[in-house]
Amino acid sequence: METAPRIPAEEADHDISLCPFVVGAWARLLQVAPTLLATVEAELKQAGLPPTQWYDALAALERAPQEAMAPGEIERHLLLTQCTTSRLIDRLVAEGYALRVVNPDDRRRQIVHLSAAGKTLIARMWPVYAAAIRRHVGRKLAPDDAQALIRILEKLA
Amino acid sequence: METAPRIPAEEADHDISLCPFVVGAWARLLQVAPTLLATVEAELKQAGLPPTQWYDALAALERAPQEAMAPGEIERHLLLTQCTTSRLIDRLVAEGYALRVVNPDDRRRQIVHLSAAGKTLIARMWPVYAAAIRRHVGRKLAPDDAQALIRILEKLA
DNA sequence: TGACAATAGATGCATCTGCATATAATTCTG
DNA sequence: CAGAATTATATGCAGATGCATCTATTGTCA
Structure with a gap:
């Protein structure tokens, strides 16, 4: 470090x-x-809430069409490896925040759906998450700094 | 992510x-x-080399007085947790890159010394590490960007 | 001095990750 | 259409991490 x-x-x-x-x-x-x-x-x-990764995945689902995505899409979206994604979905499903549905037309494929509990969790997490971001990022940067940071980080991506 | x-x-x-x-x-x-x-x-x-964390720890030792530090110092220096540091030192010692010496005046304390093999490893790693940093950071940023990035990140620290 | 607090570091356990590989389903090819 | 290649996902295993706790040693103070 x-x-x-x-x-x-x-x-x-x-x-x-x-x-x-x-x-x-x-x-x-x-x-x-x-x-x-x-x-x-x-x-x-x-606050008794799960990690940011869960939020990221559920929030990605929430704004996807039908509030559902294939595992491979989630993987690319969150920039995770395939096996990490598979096990993240395992945990979300195990906790009832998402559902796995096998695609009947191609049974290799799945679609992961956001559940009602998942929507509730997102809503519970966001205030805490946003407050933390504001406290640890927003408060420390001038508005220009935040923009400049984005611009520079995009060059690195 | x-x-x-x-x-x-x-x-x-x-x-x-x-x-x-x-x-x-x-x-x-x-x-x-x-x-x-x-x-x-x-x-x-x-390139067959160990992770950056090893480099960071060994390089910290290298520039410390006597090329040695207490585990607690390494911990604070690298911003690691106590148990992570303890096991990182385990690995470095196991590979012969560092030595643990118990402080005879206070046998709770140790001093971790950089070994000759450790110095060699640093020298082998740096060219590869530096080339990677240059390729993935240096080449993508204008000099002003790098300075601006440092300035902004320091506000966040 | 002797019991208790404090300090430095190690460790058991559960979890998470990556790597490689396995499994299952589909597509391609001759 | 059978067999090989490809695709989507899962999983065994090894390594690393955090948390809580443990051990060993030293410091404190009545």
Whole structure:
């Protein structure tokens, strides 16, 4: 989480073009993002709510047509691996927040539907989640900063 | 990893002050940082090298006085939890990259020393690590962007 | 001094992840 | 149409993490 040591001697040999700002940006990015996430996750847990990943998945379902998506779509949408997605869906289904339905036309395929309980959960999570984002991001950034951050991060994506 | 849905109806009720840029910045941050990290980790693994965390820990040791630190210092330095740090040190010691020495004056305390093999590993990892950072960060950002990113991330820290 | 608090670190357990592979269903091909 | 290739999803296993707790050692204070 700290990376970017005071540039060691060998750096000059191998990476003349790696300027300190780049290393610094890398180090900060990898320090700040997980720290913020952990803070927000802790606030959700504190409120007796599941992790942000559950929210992300359920919210993606909510705004999909029919409030349903194929596992593969969820995977691409949340940028998860296939096996992580499969098991995330397992947990959502086990808790009753989503339903798996096998596509009768192609029985390899499934459609994951948001359940009523899932909609309720989203509604319960969002206020807590949003408050945490506001507290830990919104309050610390000027509006221009937030825009600039988005612009720069999009270059990195 | 996607977060920040198209703002659901209930948002207005609970979080009037949470502007879309803030939510967008949060979402991008949590999308981009892990993706970049995974990419860089993959390049290290590809080169037969251990994860960035090992580099971070060993590099921290390298520039500490005597090339040694207490576990608690490493923990604070890398922003890890106590148990994560303990087991990270286990692995480094098991591979011979570091040594645990019990402090004779207070046998609860240890000092973790960088070994010669550890120094070698740092030197082997840095070129690969730096090249990956340059490729995935340096090349994508204008110099001003990198500075701006640092400045904004520091506000969030 | 002797019991209790505090500190540094380790560890058992449950959970989560990735990797590789397995399973099941469908499509392609000769 | 049989057999191979492809696609969608699941799963066994190993490794890493957090949480809570445990052990060992030292400090405190009556």
